[in-house]
Amino acid sequence: MFQIERPYQPAGDQPDAIKELTKGLNEGEKFQTLLGVTGSGKTFTMANIIQEVQRPTLVLTHNKTLVAQLYGEFKQFFPDNAVEYFVSYYDYYQPEAYMPTSDTYIEKDLAINEELEKLRLRTTTNLLSGRRDILVVASVSCIYGMGNPTEYENGIIRINTGDKIPRNSFLHAMVNSLYSRSQGEFSRGTFRVKGDTVDINLPYVDYGYRVTFFGDEIEEIESFEIETGKRIGKMHNAAIFPANMYMAPKHQMSEIIHEIQDEMNAQVDYFKSVGKHIEAQRIKERVNYDMEMI
Template sequence: MPDLKVHAPFEPTGDQPTAIDGLVRGLGEGLRHQVLLGATGTGKTYTAAKLIEAVNRPTLVMAHNKTLAAQLYQEFREFFPDNAVEYFVSYYDYFQPEAYLPRSDTYIEKDSSRNDEIDRLRHNATRALFERRDVVIVASVSCIYGLGAPVDYGATVISLKVGGRYRRDGILRHLVDLQYQRNDAALARSRFRVRGDVLEVQPPHGEYIVRVDFFGDEVERIVEVDALTGEVQAERRDVNFYPATHYVTPRDKL
C-alpha cells in the first residue's frame, strides 16, 4: 500500500512547521490530547494533512456537523489524491422521532428519509479500513455510535479468488445472509443475479458490478464491469464481498 502523501503546490510556512513538529512529537510521546490553535484561513487543514503524512497511520477526522465534514472531505481528497479519503456521516436526510403532544392529543409517527449516496460512502469507508492502511476517514460526530464488533463484520466477508473452488449455492446463500437481494432482472447496490455460470454482484460501496465466471465449482475469472455500459473496467485476481448492512452478526452468535 502507498504511504499517505500530501500533494500541494506549496510547503509549510510561518508557524506551520513548528506546529507540525510539535504535534508529531506529542503523538510520539503518547499524548492523548493536543490542540492546534489558529484563526480562520491560517491553514489548519493543511497543517493537519502534513501531520497525517508525517505519522502515516489510518486517521479519523471528526467534525461537529455534516457541513464541516463535507468541506474537510473535499479538502483532504485534494491533499491526498493517491490515498483513500472516505466520508462517514449519518445517512438520514431527514429524521422525525415519534412524539406525543398531550395538549392536542396528537401522536406524531416516526418518519425518516435516507440518502442512498451517503450510505454508499459509509460502506466504502468501512471497506477501506479493512483493505488498506493509507486511509483518512472524515466523519461527523454520528460515528461515535457503535456499528457492532469489527471482528464480527470482518468474519462474514465472502472472499473469492481466481482458481479457487467454492460451492456456488453456498455463496448465494451467504450473500442472502449478508442482506443482499437476488434480482435477476435489474442490478442495483446490494443486489446480485445469476445467469448460467455467471454471478454478478453490485456491492454496497460500489458504482460498478463484479462479475464472477464459474466452471463448475471453480472460479475462472473475476472482472469489474461498468454498471451502465457493461464494459469491462478491470481484471481482478480476487474480490471481497462485504455485508450489505453494517449491522450483521455471525450465525454462531445468534
C-alpha cells in the same frame, strides 16, 4: 504511505507547529491543541503532521457542512490515499411517537441518502482492508453503534479464480452477507444470476463484480460497469464486503430475541403497575411487530 501534494511549503509559524505537534504525538501525548485564526492554514498544518506520523487518522467535526469542506481539502492534499467521508445517511428522520391521551401513534419516518450510505460502507471496507493510509473525515455520527466489527469482518467473502465452491453455496454466502437476489432492478447491494454467471452490484463502489462458474469451480472474476455491463478488467481474486454494516450473528439471534422479549415484558409490567394500560398494550404490539419483522 501518506504522501501530501502541496503547491507550497509550510511558512510562518507552521513549521514550528508541525514539529512540536509531531513530537508530541511520537511521545504519546494524548491531548494537543492547534490554535489559529480563520485562514491561517490549520488544515494544511494537520495534513503535514499526518504525513509525518504516517498513522490512520480520524478527523471529527461537529456538523456535515464542515465535514464536506474538510473532506474536499484533504482529498486535494492526499489524492493517492484513502480519504473517506462518514456522516449520517439520513436526509430526514422523524422518530416514532405515541400520545396516550388521544391513543395516537405516529410512525417513524425517514429518508436515506444512498450516496452517503455508499460512502459510509466504503469507509468501513477500507478500514478492514488492511490499508494504513486511510483518513476518515466524520461527523459525530461516527461515535454511535455501527454493529459488531468482528461479525462484519466475518461476513467478507473472499474468492479466487479456481476456487472449488458450488454456485449455490456462494449464493447462500451472499445472502448471509445481506445481499438480496434481484429479478428486476439491479440496485446497490443486490446480485442477479444468469446461468453460471453471478453479477454483484457492490454497495460501496461504482462498479460491480461478475463471477463465472464452471461446475463447482470459479472460472473467472471480472469487474464491470453497472450501467452498461461493459467489462472493466479481469481479476484473479476479490473480496466482497457485506452490503450492510449491521451484521447480526445468526447463532446469537435467538438469545437476542429472548432479551428483547424479557425487556418488553418488564416494561409492560411496569406500565400496568402504574395504571398505564394503553401504553402497555401499545408497546407490546409494537415490539412484537418488530420482532416478527426481524
